[in-house]
Amino acid sequence: MAKTMTIFTPTYNRGYIIGELYQSLLAQTSQDFCWLVVDDGSTDDTASVISGFIEEGRLEITYLHQENGGKQRAHNTGVAACATELFFCVDSDDTLVSSAVQDVLELWGRCREDSSLAGVIAMRGRSVKEPMGTWFPKGLTRTTMWDLYYKWHHRGDTAPIYRTELLRAFPYVVEPSEKFIGETYVYHQIDQHYELAVLDKIIWICEYLPDGYTSHVRQVTRENPRGYMRLKRLFLDYSDTFRLKAENTSLYLVGAYFAGCFDEAYRGLPNKPLATLCAPLAFLLAKTVYRSR
Template identity: 50%
Template structure:
């Protein structure tokens, strides 16, 4: 019996109408050495019935887990927890993958897997199968995700494949009464100790829907202020320049104001917090007070 190497993880909530395209792209993969792990975050549509039909077709290996609605990050934590393959990639319910994506990922992984300093692979996302959703990658073999954006000036979205054993060490933190924290919360921590292999190929094709996370960033911040403040506090601590620390301190204090938490007392740099107080208040007033 074949043992799958890669988990393609999909968190979903009331997206039965979009999953069909992803499923079609998975059954067309030229390399079938993967399993599809779906964590249903409390859907009230017919997601469960649709997935059960696909399981019964037995065209690919599918695992389905349904949980009480808790947001994408809690679904991600559950997916990582129950994942039993070496590699893990998140493919959202409104995305699909190129037909040779699994093959490209596994071939790249074979080149670098013996290096324990490598946490995974950074590949490209595309607006279609030929055009990346952003700039091209630098012509080198390794980078951290943060260096890719800050030092190489990469712009756009990436497809991230991680060693599952590493992801298990860095679960998402989400406040008890909230449902979302930015994905950077995990990626920043991994970047402190590991690098990533670069794969300058499109593996995921992405379409942002009106009900998706990307289109609702400001609303997410307002609805999840404690988690937002925690993410920004971590970002300040990992920032390499004072300019970046200052800008992130402004955003941290906006989150604290929205969460009705002390803005200066818990700030990593008290002097920066004092300097950031008025810009943070202005940002809150313009973008959030009446939002």
């Protein structure tokens, strides 16, 4: 029988810890899913670890290996290979609570016929009782990711699950010389057309590791400045308050500073008074908060 959901895991040199995620998948109360792992050029024992899981035969697993190109290229590879209705990206150093798949699919079963919904959004936590940031607003049943953060003022990472066909329609665009662009580059484009059904429950348990993206966010910005510019220009186009417009103009120019095109980027901004106001702040941020330490 065809599965409803793909749990997708992009991984790079996480052979030492990906087994914890595997064990959490084996413990799921619903097995209506398959596991798709895209190895982004690991140089450790990831391949043999996953091979061992496949040999156990306890879970439907597809393993793909590609040249190292970054998480978002791995995500595009995963979406292209996905054969299920839903796509759930779960990092290789995290785990799911045992009812995660069941909880998502029970909610999805009640709302999948609503064509205005792109999928489901649930919560991440350090435990089932401690969210990574704030709890979802009480009584919220549907939202865009943009509204969740900028209207309802949620803080912390979430667990979004999308219709695979929509992720195919909105792939990540990664600059040829870079390896990263923020995940919300895709999510906020989908927001312009669809909402997400809200699952007010922690289903994903995570801690940020020292070798992860979150721990090196400013370094990632310096190393992938054109992707950062692309992301912040998208945010700027969607911003509907002065505060957001000023914030994203400043951060767009931070990216331009590291990309070596500050003057060109400044001239290309549509709101010249705002760009003039934000330029000194962007330069200050680039020289202080975002500088290499």
